Amino acid sequence: MKGLLVKDMRLTLQRKQTLLIFLVVSVALGFSFDGSFIVTYVSMLMMITAMGTISYDEFDNGYPFLFSLPIDCKTYVTEKYAFCFGMELAGTVVGLIIMFITSFLTGKPVEMDGMISGVIGSFLGMSMVCAVLVYFQLKFGIEKSRMVIFGGYGVIAVILLMFKNYFNSHSISEATGLVRAVIDLAVRNPALLLVIITAVLLAIIYVMYVLTVRMMEKKEF
Amino acid sequence: MITIENLVKRYRDFELNVSLEIPDGQVCGLVGKNGAGKSTTIKSILGLIKPDSGKVVVMGKNTADMKASDKQNIGVALAESGFSGYLTVNDVIAILKNMYDDFDEEYFRHLCIRFDVPLGKVIREFSTGMKAKVRVLSAISHRAKLLIMDEPTSGLDVEARNDILDILREYLKENEDCSILISSHISSDLENLCDDIYLIHEGKIILHEDTDRILSSYAILKVDEETYGKMDRSYVLKEKKENYGYRCLTDQKQFYMENYPEIVVENGSIDDLILMLTGR
Numbered sequence: 499m500k501g502l503l504v505k506d507m508r509l510t511l512q513r514k515q516t517l518l519i520f521l522v523v524s525v526a527l528g529f530s531f532d533g534s535f536i537v538t539y540v541s542m543l544m545m546i547t548a549m550g551t552i553s554y555d556e557f558d559n560g561y562p563f564l565f566s567l568p569i570d571c572k573t574y575v576t577e578k579y580a581f582c583f584g585m586e587l588a589g590t591v592v593g594l595i596i597m598f599i600t601s602f603l604t605g606k607p608v609e610m611d612g613m614i615s616g617v618i619g620s621f622l623g624m625s626m627v628c629a630v631l632v633y634f635q636l637k638f639g640i641e642k643s644r645m646v647i648f649g650g651y652g653v654i655a656v657i658l659l660m661f662k663n664y665f666n667s668h669s670i671s672e673a674t675g676l677v678r679a680v681i682d683l684a685v686r687n688p689a690l691l692l693v694i695i696t697a698v699l700l701a702i703i704y705v706m707y708v709l710t711v712r713m714m715e716k717k718e719f
Numbered sequence: 720m721i722t723i724e725n726l727v728k729r730y731r732d733f734e735l736n737v738s739l740e741i742p743d744g745q746v747c748g749l750v751g752k753n754g755a756g757k758s759t760t761i762k763s764i765l766g767l768i769k770p771d772s773g774k775v776v777v778m779g780k781n782t783a784d785m786k787a788s789d790k791q792n793i794g795v796a797l798a799e800s801g802f803s804g805y806l807t808v809n810d811v812i813a814i815l816k817n818m819y820d821d822f823d824e825e826y827f828r829h830l831c832i833r834f835d836v837p838l839g840k841v842i843r844e845f846s847t848g849m850k851a852k853v854r855v856l857s858a859i860s861h862r863a864k865l866l867i868m869d870e871p872t873s874g875l876d877v878e879a880r881n882d883i884l885d886i887l888r889e890y891l892k893e894n895e896d897c898s899i900l901i902s903s904h905i906s907s908d909l910e911n912l913c914d915d916i917y918l919i920h921e922g923k924i925i926l927h928e929d930t931d932r933i934l935s936s937y938a939i940l941k942v943d944e945e946t947y948g949k950m951d952r953s954y955v956l957k958e959k960k961e962n963y964g965y966r967c968l969t970d971q972k973q974f975y976m977e978n979y980p981e982i983v984v985e986n987g988s989i990d991d992l993i994l995m996l997t998g999r
Binding site (some may be wrong): 500501502503504505508509512554555557558559560561562563564565566567568569570573718719 | 762765766767768769786787788789790791793795797799800801802803804805806810813814815816817818819841854867
C-alpha cells in the first residue's frame with residue numbers, strides 16, 4: 499500500500515500550481531466568510547483533488563499495468579479511501595489554520611462550540627460522499643460516473659425539495675414519525691443525536707468500502 | 720513456471736481456447752497476428768481477466784489464489800499500459816522502491832543513464848521507444864523470476880528495438896533461472912531470444928516448436944507446377960498457389976534438399992510460419 503500512497507502523493511504534487519491557487523483562493527475566502535465555512539471548503543477541495551488520482555490511474559488504460567504490480571483489489575481500494583480521507587483531513591487542518599489566522603487578523607472571535615461540531619459533522623458528511631463517489635468512479639469510469647453523479651445530485655435535490663415543501667406546509671410542532679423523533683432527540687439530548695448520526699455515517703462509509711472492494715474484485719482489466 | 724490447461728475465455732466475437740507450458744528457465748515466445756489472442760492469454764496469466772473455464776497456474780499457484788506477495792516475483796511490461804504519463808522516472812523509482820522488496824534502485828538508475836532515459840521529465844513527453852524502455856526497465860529491476868512481456872518492441876524503430884532486446888538478453892545472462900514469456904508480432908525479434916515458440920491464431924495454439932528447429936528444419940519450397948505434381952508432399956505442412964507454381968512450408972528441409980535438388984529451398988523463419996499457417 500505504501501507504493502500506491504507514494505504514487506498518489508506524487509501524482510497530486512504534479513498539480514502544485516493548482517494546489518497553490520486553491521490555497522490563495524482559500525485565504526481570500528477566509529477573510530470574506532465567518533465561521534467554519536473555510537474549513538469545509540478547503541477539505542472539500544483536497545478531497546476532490548485526491549479523488550482525481552482515480553482519473554490518473556484510469557487514464558491511458560493504466561489499470562492493467564497497475565494491477566500487475568504486487569497489489570490486490572482490496573489494497574487498492576483501501577489505499578484510495580485512506581488517501582482521500584487523509585487529504586480531506588489535511589484540508590481540514592489547513593482550513594482551521596486559515597480560519598484562526600484570518601480570525602486573529604480581522605479581530606472576529608471564533609465560536610468554538612458550534613465550530614467543533616460543525617467541522618466534525620462536515621468531515622464525516624464529506625467522507626461519506628467521498629466513499630460513494632469513489633465507488634461510482636471505480637465502477638463506471640471517469641465519463642460515465644459523471645452522469646451517475648449528476649443523476650445522484652438530481653435525486654438529492656428532489657428529496658430536499660420534498661422536505662422543503664413539507665416544512666412549508668407544516669410547522670415543526672406538527673411533525674410526526676421519524677422527523678418528530680429526530681427533532682425531540684435534538685432538543686432532549688443533542689450529544690446522543692450526534693453519536694447516532696456519526697455511527698450512521700461511519701456505517702455507510704464501511705458498507706461503501708465493502709461494496710467497492712467486491713465490485714473491484716469482480717472487475718476485469 | 721506457467722501452466723495453462725484448456726483455458727477458455729469467451730467474448731462476443733472472439734473465443735480464446737489455449738493450453739501451454741513454460742518450464743523454469745525457459746524463454747518462450749507467443750507469436751501471432753494482431754487480435755489472435757496474445758494479450759488475452761497474457762492477461763489471463765496475470766489474473767487481470769477471469770477465465771470461463773480451464774486452469775492457469777503461475778509459479779505453483781492458481782491465478783485466482785495469487786496474492787499480492789506472489790507478484791513480487793513477476794515483472795510485467797504491457798504494450799498499451801504503464802505508469803501514468805504524468806509521473807517522472809524519479810517518481811517511478813520512488814513507487815517501485817516502496818512496491819517491491821528487492822527493487823534495485825542503483826541498477827535501475829544505471830540502466831536509465833545507459834539508455835538515455837531522462838529521470839526528471841514526465842513520461843507523457845517521452846518518445847514511444849523511451850516509454851517502452853521505462854516499461855521494460857520497471858519489469859526487470861526487482862530481480863523477478865518470471866518476466867511477462869506483451870509486445871515490448873511494438874511500434875519501435877530498429878535502434879530502440881535492439882536496445883530493448885539487449886536489455887532482455889543481459890538480464891537472461893545474469894539471471895539464468897529466470898523464465899520469460901514474450902509476445903510479439905515482430906517475430907524476428909524472438910528468433911535470437913526464445914527457446915521455443917507458440918503460434919496462436921484466432922484464439923487457438925496452432926503450433927508449438929523449438930526455435931532452433933524452426934530455423935534449421937523448416938523451410939519454404941518454391942516449386943513449379945510440374946515438380947509439385949510429382950514430388951512427395953508428405954512433409955508439406957501448407958501450400959499456397961503462386962504465379963510460378965506453389966509455395967510450400969515444410970518442417971523437413973533436408974529431405975527436399977537431398978531428394979529434389981531442382982527445388983528452390985529458402986530457410987524458414989518465424990515470419991514464414993505466421994504467413995503460411997495463418998495467412999489467407
